[in-house]
Amino acid sequence: MWITRVGQELARGMEVRAGFEEQLERFFDLLEQSVTTGDPAWMDAILLDWAKSSTETDLEEGLYHVSFLLNRMIALTIQIAREVLTKQQAIDLLAAVIPIYTYGLGVVARYEMETRVAHISNEMEKVQKQMVRVDKSKSAFISVAAHELKTPITLIEGYASMMDDLMQQGKAVNLESLLAGMATGIDRLRAIVDDMIDVSMIDNDLLKLNYQPMQVSQMVEAIYLEIEPIIHNRKLNMEIKDFEGSKQWLSIDAARMMQALRNVINNAIKFTPDGGKLTIDGRILPGFVEVIIADTGIGISAEDQAGIFEKFGQLGRVDLHSSGKTKFKGGGPGLGLPIAKGILEAHGGSIWVESAGYDEKNCPGSTFHILIPVRTESPDPGMTKLFDKLDKKPTETPAAESDLKTDA
Ligand code: ADP
Numbered sequence: 001m002w003i004t005r006v007g008q009e010l011a012r013g014m015e016v017r018a019g020f021e022e023q024l025e026r027f028f029d030l031l032e033q034s035v036t037t038g039d040p041a042w043m044d045a046i047l048l049d050w051a052k053s054s055t056e057t058d059l060e061e062g063l064y065h066v067s068f069l070l071n072r073m074i075a076l077t078i079q080i081a082r083e084v085l086t087k088q089q090a091i092d093l094l095a096a097v098i099p100i101y102t103y104g105l106g107v108v109a110r111y112e113m114e115t116r117v118a119h120i121s122n123e124m125e126k127v128q129k130q131m132v133r134v135d136k137s138k139s140a141f142i143s144v145a146a147h148e149l150k151t152p153i154t155l156i157e158g159y160a161s162m163m164d165d166l167m168q169q170g171k172a173v174n175l176e177s178l179l180a181g182m183a184t185g186i187d188r189l190r191a192i193v194d195d196m197i198d199v200s201m202i203d204n205d206l207l208k209l210n211y212q213p214m215q216v217s218q219m220v221e222a223i224y225l226e227i228e229p230i231i232h233n234r235k236l237n238m239e240i241k242d243f244e245g246s247k248q249w250l251s252i253d254a255a256r257m258m259q260a261l262r263n264v265i266n267n268a269i270k271f272t273p274d275g276g277k278l279t280i281d282g283r284i285l286p287g288f289v290e291v292i293i294a295d296t297g298i299g300i301s302a303e304d305q306a307g308i309f310e311k312f313g314q315l316g317r318v319d320l321h322s323s324g325k326t327k328f329k330g331g332g333p334g335l336g337l338p339i340a341k342g343i344l345e346a347h348g349g350s351i352w353v354e355s356a357g358y359d360e361k362n363c364p365g366s367t368f369h370i371l372i373p374v375r376t377e378s379p380d381p382g383m384t385k386l387f388d389k390l391d392k393k394p395t396e397t398p399a400a401e402s403d404l405k406t407d408a
Helices: 002-010 017-037 040-053 056-060 065-084 087-168 175-203 216-233 254-270 302-307 336-347 381-391 398-407
Strands: 212-214 237-240 250-252 277-285 288-295 350-355 366-373
Touching (some): 002 065, 017 040, 040 065, 040 087, 087 175, 212 216, 212 254, 216 254, 216 277, 216 288, 254 366, 302 350
Parallel strands (some): 237 277
Antiparallel strands (some): 212 250, 277 288
16 A cells, blocks of 8 residues: 555656556565664665666756655655554554664765765866866966067067167168068067957957958958968968859958958968968858868867867967967967957857878868858848848849938
8 A cells, every 4th residue: 555655646647657666665575674674774775776766967966856755755654654554553653664764864865965975076176177277378378478479579679779779870770671670579569469358358258249241252352462472472372262152241240250260361371381272262051151271281180179279279389489470380379269269159150170180291281161150130230231232233123222322
């Protein structure tokens, strides 16, 4: 009777009832055995079986099903005893089983707590490891940042002292070239500081995007104009393909997206030896335009492929810090790719890399994939209107034309 009642109450409506009743029979037999022998340890096996059947996730989240079950069983046992036994029988029965239940609760609670404590210490260990990593990257950052900032400062100092010397000696000073040298150093300083500000904005979710219509081909052309002299200088061969999707109107923050593309293209230049090849290709995918930037450079090892998108991901390679924006292997502060990733993710896109490995001799190359979402609707309603107009040819749709006039 106890088995049927407890089974009905605790497994109400559950398909597991048949199996559960079997378990209750086993529990009942062991309970009887414990009462007869006066040794509650008979319960250990079944209690541990039950406790272990709770998923680890439940226990980790503090869901103690077995303790709850035992508590309900105690309450039901008392209720049944009151209903079907005489007062004295009920008192005798409860006096015999309550200590065993109490013992059972202790066993289960200990197991459940141990699992939870193990989980928490595991979590703490992870946090601790993370803190050690953060601490390491903090001090590595200070040394790299100091180095990165020092190089342009030294450059500016050099030109200033040269100017000073020439003036002291009363010699003719070619102000133009000296100032140009200083300006290079100042530009480099500004670029580093700007990158640092961008990273901190991305980290703090403060990157504000100004959506406007733009095509990949327009951005690539604009970047090409900037880098043309460098491509020429480094004797690189650059192929820009006219892929399907390159003329698709996208609703993006064009300046930010160009910054992301520029960072990837500049890296392709930096890590490809003179005479190498850069290819910009892409394709249209459902909901996205994919831009593929491939180079025939030194490649990236499998271990480094995930790390390079993290802040200061290439910190281990201080050898690369030559502070050059486009020089072969001229490493920077390691912020370019994290910024590109932050910009793409802010747009709802993504970036990843493929490379057969790092090999300066055989140059396996690297291929960066960039997914830019094609928004059907721009977050800014004004932009949505503009988009509609861009997608229609004004000559074929006079209505759209009159819209334009009204808006103007
Ligand atoms: P930075 O260029 O300032 O060092 P990035 O975040 O732009 O920082 O790049 C991080 C690192 O990833 C680089 O230092 C380099 O080791 C590696 N990397 C990036 N792009 C390429 C590429 N096209 N080929 C080989 N290595 C690359």
